[in-house]
Amino acid sequence: MNTATQTTIQKQPKAQTKKSQPWNVVVFDDPVNLMNYVTMVFKKVFGYPTEKAEKMMMEVHEQGRSIVWTGGREKAELYTQQLHTWQLRASIEKAT
């Protein structure tokens, strides 16, 4: 004797891929590093044009800090290491 079984397949929702959390690279002001040096470092490390690098430098100078890059954590740490090599105060923080 055959019993037909009904199989119901419940579709599970596709597992949502979490977008990786972006991180900011932040540069802090200090009373020593020369302004045009800081601008030069931003251009060298990030490849920014002069205008953008100067704007960020002025933000550091006037506001005490500037977010100079946003992206994945690993790259943010790499950039921060480079900034430390150039003797700038820098860190990373979770982007909001």
Added chain:
Amino acid sequence: MKISPTSDRELIIELESASDARAFEHILADARGSEGVDHLAQTLSGFMDADSEWDEWVVPELKEGYRQQLDIVEKTLSDIRNENQTKICIDEDSVELWYGAINLARLMLNERYHFDEIEFDEDTEEVIQLAYMRDQFYTALLSLMLDFIFMVD
């Protein structure tokens, strides 16, 4: 001391007296400070959180890099003493090391004396006044490097 930029993006520094050479010897002493050249690496590490394991992975490389910057000053001073050299040439190949070494000296001096918080007058202690003069000398050298070798606008 005469400092002359050249069209080849160099700074030629001609030392004219023993005190000129001493001005460069101070760079090493000031950069090393009372806590050693590793102090800056540790200070910058303080800006990073524990998750980054900065002390383990990055600080040793930073320390080594800063030491290499001071090595060029040390070697130059050795050449001045042992070979009676009276000229220092800072060029495109060496400017990052020289800038780093002199900037380290400024950073350590400012950490020690906090010049931006001092109101200088005739009662300011001589040791602080002399340190400030060295800081100004270093700033002038750094500015010349930025203008004539790095060619920053």
